[in-house]
Amino acid sequence: MAVLAIAPAAFAASPVGTWEIEMRDSRYRVELCGDGTQLCGTLIWLGNGADNAENLPYLNTLLIDHAQATGPNEWKGDLHLFGQSAGGTITQVGDDEIELRGCVALVICKTYRLFRYAE
Numbered sequence: 390m391a392v393l394a395i396a397p398a399a400f401a402a403s404p405v406g407t408w409e410i411e412m413r414d415s416r417y418r419v420e421l422c423g424d425g426t427q428l429c430g431t432l433i434w435l436g437n438g439a440d441n442a443e444n445l446p447y448l449n450t451l452l453i454d455h456a457q458a459t460g461p462n463e464w465k466g467d468l469h470l471f472g473q474s475a476g477g478t479i480t481q482v483g484d485d486e487i488e489l490r491g492c493v494a495l496v497i498c499k500t501y502r503l504f505r506y507a508e
Contacts, residue, residue, distance in 0.1 A: 402484035404428060404462075408503035414439035416506055417452050419487070428456040428464045428479060447471050453479055453489075475499075 408430070409416045414437040422429035430453035435444055456466030456479050468477035468491040475491035482488050485505035492498040 402481070404479075404481045404487060407433070407506040407508065408487060409506040411502040411504065412439075413437055417503065419453065423455050426458045428453050428458070428466070430479075444471055453477075470501075 404419050405421060406419060407416055408419055414435065415432060416434035417430045418433045419428065419430040421427065429451060432447055432450055432452055435441075435448060451469055453464075454467040454469060456464035456477075459465050459478075462481040464479040466477065466479070468475050468479075468489060470491070473493075475493045477489055477491035480488045480490075487503040489501045489503065490498060491501075
């Protein structure tokens with residue numbers, strides 16, 4: 390009996406658009422920037438408790454800061470989240486899902502999921 394290995398389907402969806410983080414308390418505008426191959430993401434909305442005096446200064450600041458393409462649907466660069474910065478990988482894992490993985494000193498790592506937000 391043969392076992393079939395199924396590779397993930399390639400997709401042509403763009404990461405450009407509005408994305409909401411899995412906790413549903415912040416939204417980001419993701420766009421191509423720099424020379425048109427880099428990825429930038431800006432915090433554009435806070436709600437559901439995150440819209441407080443501590444977080445409001447981060448509105449309209451970069452979450453994804455000119456990340457460089459490293460392969461199909463993948464970018465590497467700096468991530469900034471509410472005053473914390475880390476080197477990270479941004480991977481578009483599906484038409485409507487992006488995974489952000491950031492690590493500080495290659496030891497402390499955290500992964501977030503963003504989902505395409507339909508307005």
